[in-house]
Amino acid sequence: MGVYGPEDSYHYPTELLLLLQKCIPLLCPAKKDVFQFFRAAGTASRYYSDWQNRWSANPASVGKYEVVRDVLKRLNEDKTDLGLRQRREIIKRVTAWESFSTLWPDDQLKAKGLVAEIQQVVNATDSFTRMKQALETEQREKREAKQKELAAERAKRAQRAELHREIGGLFNEPNHQKRGKALESLLNRLFASFDILVREAFTIRGDLGEGVIAQLDGALTIDGDYYLVEMKWLKEKVGPEDISPHVVRVLHRSEAARGIFISATDYTPGAIHMLREALNFRTHVAAGLHELIFALEKETDLKDLFRRKIQSAIIDKNPLSFSF
Incomplete structure (x- = not known):
């Protein structure tokens, strides 16, 4: 199973984003586990620190789903390479999840199903990306080959022009x-x-x-x-x-x-x-x-x-x- 992170797609697709919003709260039995999940995934604290402060002050005022939705939304809007790496790490951790026994009993089957569905989406996305990358690589190689061919032909034309001049000059050589x-x-x-x-x-x-x-x-x-x-x-x-x-x-x-x-x-x-x-x-x-x-x-x-x-x-x- 490949890790989601196509170079040409910087952000989570809508389908994948919705699945993550449903799945991550199930993988985190307690609200504090949500913050721990993002911290362990290397997510910058600026994406969740305000939510964590609100939870510390009044735990009842914060819900797991709303935290996950907002953090993922913020993270998905980050256009930098750092944001891309953080999104990839979250996907890596979710798709590699194996131990569901620590979850609430009623959430275990739901979480397993969502993780499996995310894995399928990621695999499909990776397959499409690999095909797209292979096509683009082939097109790039063709363009580069054509450019080299044109450059070589230009060089040959310049060489032939010089040969024409030199051969013509021989008629004046006594x-x-x-x-x-x-x-x-x-x-x-x-x-x-x-x-x-x-x-x-x-x-x-x-x-x-x-x-x-x-x-x-x-x-x-x-x-x-x-x-x-x-x-x-x-x-x-x-x-x-x-x-x-x-x-x-x-x-x-x-x-x-x-x-x-x-x-x-x-x-x-x-x-x-x-x-x-x-x-x-x-x-x-x-x-x-x-x-x-x-x-x-x-x-x-x-x-x-x-x-x-x-x-x-x-x-x-x-x-x-x-x-x-």
Whole structure:
């Protein structure tokens, strides 16, 4: 049996208050026992001291029921935490009452019945309160989760805005190696901001002798599929000779491997033809760095961008569809 004292209900409900007004006088055979009951329950003397003084001066002028009614009324109007604790202690003592042999014989059965009824009311109130608290806890947790989700999304948007600025700034960087190193970090952060799992760190494999400014190899996971990623930032358009090493690397992996090729410059017809032919063996998609930049500007999810490209590559055999 739970102790009445729901955090959200500061005062006795009417039904419970009426039962207490009937029960407590029966539990106290003598008038002096009423004051002793409240004192033992930790009730502040200011709630009953005037009644006790009247009883001391003229016992016949004071009745048990009127004292209990008035004290409980006063106590029930106390909106402080102290008043709440005192009301809980009174309930605790009444519902835990076990010895009825000390009561007047005619009052014993009445008192037992009232105590049992109070226990039922308290149990029902506690059950309702627990359900209410569980619902409110669930609602609070949902609100907090939503707030965290919104805060995380705001942080991601701010991060993507900064990435957009930094990637755009790379076009003004004259140092090839510096630009490649910066792009490596930026792409890792970019994919992570869209919850695209980066399975390997990107590594620079630039060959300046061949005009390559930056080449990044890595692996991403999109919808459970693994994609080997390569990026080139060439001085000229991407040709078949730039695509073929990437296609070979994908073919040399397990059959589950797929390929994503990203270029800062456009693709020649020969490069697109090679990627289209590679689709006969594995799924390959191609994208331009400008598409990623445009996705950031449009606040488009990169996963959705690549999903559309993958669908176009598989269904339309078009590895270089522009998805906007």
